[in-house]
Amino acid sequence: MVTRKEVAELAHVSEATVSRVFNGLGPMKAATKERVLEAAKVLGYHPNAIAQSFARRRSGNLGVILPYMPKVHLFSAFYFAEILSGIGEQVREQGYDMLLSLLTPDDELDYGRLYRSQKVDACVILGARDTESQRNSLIQLQEQGHSFCLVNQRFEGLSFLEVDADHVEGSYQAVRHLLAEGYQKIAFLNGSPQYSNSLDRLHGYEKAMLEAGLTIEPELMFEGNYSRTSGYEAAAKLWEMRDRVEAIFAANDRMAIGLMQGLRERGWVAGRDFAVIGCDNSDAAKLSDPPLSSIGVPFFEMGKQAARAVLARVGHGAVEHELQVKLPTELIVRQSSRIGKGGV
Amino acid sequence: MVTRKEVAELAHVSEATVSRVFNGLGPMKAATKERVLEAAKVLGYHPNAIAQSFARRRSGNLGVILPYMPKVHLFSAFYFAEILSGIGEQVREQGYDMLLSLLTPDDELDYGRLYRSQKVDACVILGARDTESQRNSLIQLQEQGHSFCLVNQRFEGLSFLEVDADHVEGSYQAVRHLLAEGYQKIAFLNGSPQYSNSLDRLHGYEKAMLEAGLTIEPELMFEGNYSRTSGYEAAAKLWEMRDRVEAIFAANDRMAIGLMQGLRERGWVAGRDFAVIGCDNSDAAKLSDPPLSSIGVPFFEMGKQAARAVLARVGHGAVEHELQVKLPTELIVRQSSRIGKGGV
DNA sequence: TTGTATGCGTTATCAT
DNA sequence: ATGATAACGCATACAA
Numbered sequence: 001m002v003t004r005k006e007v008a009e010l011a012h013v014s015e016a017t018v019s020r021v022f023n024g025l026g027p028m029k030a031a032t033k034e035r036v037l038e039a040a041k042v043l044g045y046h047p048n049a050i051a052q053s054f055a056r057r058r059s060g061n062l063g064v065i066l067p068y069m070p071k072v073h074l075f076s077a078f079y080f081a082e083i084l085s086g087i088g089e090q091v092r093e094q095g096y097d098m099l100l101s102l103l104t105p106d107d108e109l110d111y112g113r114l115y116r117s118q119k120v121d122a123c124v125i126l127g128a129r130d131t132e133s134q135r136n137s138l139i140q141l142q143e144q145g146h147s148f149c150l151v152n153q154r155f156e157g158l159s160f161l162e163v164d165a166d167h168v169e170g171s172y173q174a175v176r177h178l179l180a181e182g183y184q185k186i187a188f189l190n191g192s193p194q195y196s197n198s199l200d201r202l203h204g205y206e207k208a209m210l211e212a213g214l215t216i217e218p219e220l221m222f223e224g225n226y227s228r229t230s231g232y233e234a235a236a237k238l239w240e241m242r243d244r245v246e247a248i249f250a251a252n253d254r255m256a257i258g259l260m261q262g263l264r265e266r267g268w269v270a271g272r273d274f275a276v277i278g279c280d281n282s283d284a285a286k287l288s289d290p291p292l293s294s295i296g297v298p299f300f301e302m303g304k305q306a307a308r309a310v311l312a313r314v315g316h317g318a319v320e321h322e323l324q325v326k327l328p329t330e331l332i333v334r335q336s337s338r339i340g341k342g343g344v
Numbered sequence: 345m346v347t348r349k350e351v352a353e354l355a356h357v358s359e360a361t362v363s364r365v366f367n368g369l370g371p372m373k374a375a376t377k378e379r380v381l382e383a384a385k386v387l388g389y390h391p392n393a394i395a396q397s398f399a400r401r402r403s404g405n406l407g408v409i410l411p412y413m414p415k416v417h418l419f420s421a422f423y424f425a426e427i428l429s430g431i432g433e434q435v436r437e438q439g440y441d442m443l444l445s446l447l448t449p450d451d452e453l454d455y456g457r458l459y460r461s462q463k464v465d466a467c468v469i470l471g472a473r474d475t476e477s478q479r480n481s482l483i484q485l486q487e488q489g490h491s492f493c494l495v496n497q498r499f500e501g502l503s504f505l506e507v508d509a510d511h512v513e514g515s516y517q518a519v520r521h522l523l524a525e526g527y528q529k530i531a532f533l534n535g536s537p538q539y540s541n542s543l544d545r546l547h548g549y550e551k552a553m554l555e556a557g558l559t560i561e562p563e564l565m566f567e568g569n570y571s572r573t574s575g576y577e578a579a580a581k582l583w584e585m586r587d588r589v590e591a592i593f594a595a596n597d598r599m600a601i602g603l604m605q606g607l608r609e610r611g612w613v614a615g616r617d618f619a620v621i622g623c624d625n626s627d628a629a630k631l632s633d634p635p636l637s638s639i640g641v642p643f644f645e646m647g648k649q650a651a652r653a654v655l656a657r658v659g660h661g662a663v664e665h666e667l668q669v670k671l672p673t674e675l676i677v678r679q680s681s682r683i684g685k686g687g688v
Numbered sequence: 689t690t691g692t693a694t695g696c697g698t699t700a701t702c703a704t
Numbered sequence: 705a706t707g708a709t710a711a712c713g714c715a716t717a718c719a720a
Contacts, residue, residue, distance in 0.1 A: 003697060014707045019699065028705060049461035051697035054398040054712060061443070068432060080425060088412060088446040097463060099405070100442040102432040117393035119441060228631060257631045264633070287572060287601045289608070289633035347713060358691045363715065372689060395713035398696060 002043045011039035022047055058314075061099040062091050062307060063120035065111070067127040068102030078282040079299060080126065083151055086303025087124055094311055096121075111137045115146045122147040122310040124303070129194035130155055149310035151302050154196040154324070161313065162324045163306040167197040167279075170295040170329030171204025174249050174277045177293070177331055179212050181339075183247035183275055187220040189234050189259060191251045201251050201279070220245065224255045231255030235262020246274060247337070253278035253285045253294055260288065260336070275337040281330075290335035298327045346387045355383035366391055402658075405443040406435050406651060407464035409455070411471040412446030422626040423643060424470065427495055430647025431468055438655055440465075455481045459490045466491040466654040468647070473538035474499055493654035495646055498540040498668070505657065506668045507650040511541040511623075514639035514673030515548025518593050518621045521637070521675055523556050525683075527591035527619055531564040533578050533603065535595045545595050545623070564589065568599045575599030579606020590618060591681070597622035597629045597638055604632065604680070619681040625674075634679035642671050 008015045013036060020026050021036040039045075053059045064087060066080065084098075091098050099120050103111075114120045125148055128134055135155060141148060142160065149161040178186050188205045191198045206216055222237065224230030231250060235258070238245055250256035256278030260270040270276045271290040278285060281296035309321040352359045357380060364370050365380040383389075397403045408431055410424065428442075435442050443464050447455075458464045469492055472478055479499060485492060486504065493505040522530050532549045535542045550560055566581065568574030575594060579602070582589055594600035600622030604614040614620045615634040622629055625640035653665040 001697090005697080015698090016700085016708075017706060020706085023699085025700095026705075032705080046460040048697055049463045050394065050397045050403055051462075052699080053394045054696085054714095055698040055700080057699095057712070059394055064444070068429070084444070085412070085446070088444065092446065098444040100408070100428070100432065100444050102429070102436065116390040118395075119393045228627075254627075254631070261631075261633070283572075283598075284628060284631050287598070287605075287628050288631055289605070345713090349713080359714080360692080360716080361690060364690085367715085369716095370689075376689080392713055396715080398698090398712085399714040399716085401696070401715095 001048070002045045003048070004045070006043055007036065007039045007045045010043060011035045057118075058121050059099075059119055060096055061120045062087070062096045062311060063099050063101055063114045063123035065101050065103055065114075065123050065125045068104050078284070079280065082299035083126060083303035083306075086300040086305075087307040088303075089300075090304045090307035090311070094308075094315075096311060111141050111148075112144060112146065115141075115144070122149075122314045124148070124306045124310060125150050126152070128153045129192070130196060131194055147310050147313045149306040151306045152197060152297075152299075156196070159323060161306075161309055161321075163302045163309060164196070164324070164326045165297045165302060165329050166326050167200035167295075167297075167329065168204040168207070170279065170297070170331070171201040171249065172208045173204075173329075173331045174279075174293075174295055175205050175208035177333065178247045178249065178275055178277065178337060179208065181247075181275060181337060184212075184214060185220070185244055185246040186214075187222065187238060187245050187248045189222045189224055189231065189248060189250040189255055191224060191226045191255070193223075198251060201249075205249060217244075224251075226252050226255060228254045228258035228261075231258025231260075232262040233258075235259050235266070239263060239266050239268070242268065248274065248276050250276065250278045253280045253282045253288075253292055256292055256294075256336075257284055257288045260292070271335045271337070271339050275339070277337050281332050285332070285334065288336075293334045293337035294332050296330040296332050298329075302327055345392070346389045348389070348391070350387055351380065351383045351389045354387060355379045401462075402465045403443075403463055404440055405464045406431070406440045406655060407443050407445055407458045407467035409445050409447055409458075409467050409469045412448050422628070423624065426643035427470060427647035427650075430644040430649075431651040432647075433644075434648045434651035434655070438652075438659075440651075440655060455485050455492075456488060456490065459485075459488070466493075466658045468492070468650045468654060469494050470496070472497045473536070474540060475538055491654050491657045493650040495650045496539075496541060496641075496643075500540070503667060505650075505653050505665075507646045507653060508540070508668070508670045509641045509646060509673050510670050511544035511639075511641075511673065512548040512551070514623065514641070514675070515545040515593065516552045517548075517673075517675045518623075518637075518639055519549050519552035521677065522591045522593065522619055522621065522681060523552065525591075525619060525681060528556075528558060529564070529588055529590040530558075531566065531582060531589045531592045533566045533568055533575065533592060533594040533599055535568060535570040535599070537567075542595060545593075549593060561588075568595075570596050570599060572598045572602035572605075575602025575604075576606040577602075579603050579610070583607060583610050583612070586612065592618065592620050594620065594622050597624045597626045597632075597636060600636055600638075600680075601628055601632045604636070615679045615681070615683050619683070621681050625676050629676070629678065632680075637678045637681040638676050640674040640676050642673075646671055 004015050004018045008018045018036050021033050128150055151163050154162050154164055222234045256276050277293040279295040281294040285292040285294040312321045348359050348362045352362045362380055365377050472494055495507050498506050498508055566578045568578055600620050621637045623639040625638040629636040629638040656665045
């Protein structure tokens with residue numbers, strides 16, 4: 001390994017000067033800089049990132065924490081891929097690297113390990129849920145002065161750095177769309193209330209229904225776990241009460257697709273016999289038959305902003321970032337909800 | 345930050361002894377160990393990972409390199425999610441962390457940056473293609489003595505660490521299945537030959553066709569780019585020659601699904617009017633209508649073995665790993681190919 | 689079984 | 705504009 005020392009010798013300067021050249025610090029003679037750069041090139045010198053981290057007392061790594069579940073995909077792969085790409089784009093711009101950490105439920109209490117070991121300067125946390133234990137872990141993390149930003153999850157009553165999407169508005173638009181298409185008996189298949197976006201979607205649903213002068217029928221409210229299978233299972237229940245249902249709003253695409261599959265097996269075809277809208281506008285929405293109307297969520301941008309926010313916080317006097325940001329969602333109408341019933 | 349020194353003082357031992365306790369080295373009195381641990385606990389001491397890396401001259405990070413394409417998904421998200429999880433499971437077992445690096449095409453010539461900066465001890469490379477420039481980059485990397493393992497990509501004529509799946513056999517089984525169902529006019533929608541698995545699939549297709557006494561019709565061979573859209577576009581061409589096609593084997597699920605969508609728009613329904621088999625057995629295969637028969641590829645296991653192989657190589661005299669491993673694939677039959685034409 | 693001493697490659701402070 | 709040098713927190717070879 002070629003070190004700064006060798007470069008300094010070859011360039012006939014001190015080691016400090018070599019560092020200055022590579023860090024662009026202080027005024028210096030162009031000739032000196034040239035000589036150092038030349039020597040470095042000849043020797044093939046590259047600063048040792050670990051030594052730099054050690055000396056600077058920061059790792060240059062942004063931790064990305066995600067729940068780890070062997071061979072299980074509670075969240076769609078799409079969701080993570082988008083967010084990861086967004087984070088990736090941002091860290092690259094700031095010269096950081098991404099340290100990926102898959103946390104099992106057992107580790108949830110140990111969010112702090114990465115920080116304590118100094119492997120990361122800050123973290124972006126994906127897939128968090130509002131449980132007693134996670135709440136406590138995050139509060140503790142905050143008390144210890146560690147910087148983190150949550151993506152797509154809010155914790156009411158607590159003041160964390162959060163980048164979320166406007167799921168209330170998205171759901172509101174989805175249901176408004178169904179209403180405009182002439183549907184009134186609209187069921188709602190939600191996910192676990194441990195996710196703030198589930199609660200948001202419920203609010204959006206309720207708001208649209210009430211505004212339309214309709215009542216919220218408890219028997220039209222279902223809860224799945226965001227998996228295709230849970231949507232498929234909900235189809236059986238919906239089928240039993242098909243005379244009371246014209247349309248369904250599902251809290252994600254996977255459940256919506258499972259739902260369509262289950263109902264199709266019984267001869268009820270989405271976009272013909274009933275309407276469906278999902279959430280996420282994932283690839284699966286385009287791949288399904290019929291193509292699924294969905295609420296688009298800017299996952300890429302959310303990842304990017306989360307990384308930016310949390311790096312700004314640890315950065316050297318960088319721009320201040322609002323504590324909580326909420327990005328807009330977007331209704332994407334496809335065939336699954338397009339036929340309508342004649343409109344209002 | 346609490347350091348080893350403070351622990352040593354409180355426990356009335358030397359700093360070296362503290363290190364020994366935390367690294368489980370050498371024989372030591374149980375009482376001493378107890379005292380050190382107690383002191384560490386009282387002070388809240390945690391070894392500084394960066395200082396450790398610095399002293400050990402290894403980072404403890406496994407680099408994971410993936411092609412980066414803003415908002416584009418050439419590979420399915422499923423593919424990466426599975427492999428990443430597999431790598432994650434393995435690194436966790438070995439006490440390593442994953443450093444994610446998204447490389448743009450421009451960076452392809454600079455595979456070495458991560459190594460030179462000492463940020464990683466080894467890399468797993470995903471999504472590599474057999475192009476002139478990538479070949480050269482990898483050869484150079486190898487010459488510089490850097491350890492890496494390729495996943496799902498082989499480079500003929502070169503001797504790299506590679507973990508692949510048996511795509512030849514998978515394709516062979518897929519086509520055999522179609523033949524057994526009574527189809528003989530079997531088209532093949534492949535991906536770019538820059539991917540070794542595309543070539544493998546071609547070989548499997550040819551082998552099965554020739555064994556069945558059939559000829560390879562060049563007009564039945566199509567090339568897409570692994571995207572749904574390219575499958576959708578291929579549907580138009582296939583439709584033109586529908587009298588000469590009974591079944592289609594596609595090199596991934598996304599193209600197969602695009603294909604089904606395109607043909608359905610023309611009234612040709614998969615599993616009824618023609619048969620289709622895809623590859624990857626991704627989530628999309630289960631979500632599509634009809635459910636898509638597919639060749640399952642053990643991406644999770646491939647990621648895991650790749651991480652294992654390359655960490656063994658840099659590890660302290662760990663077990664030797666074969667240079668090239670090839671994991672078995674698996675035919676998953678679903679409705680898209682199930683109807684058959686009455687058998688052979 | 690434990691202590692001592694050296695080195696790891698930078699950054700950053702203080703001289704000059 | 706540049707040089708000298710003290711940290712930084714740990715691993716490890718060698719001594720005791």
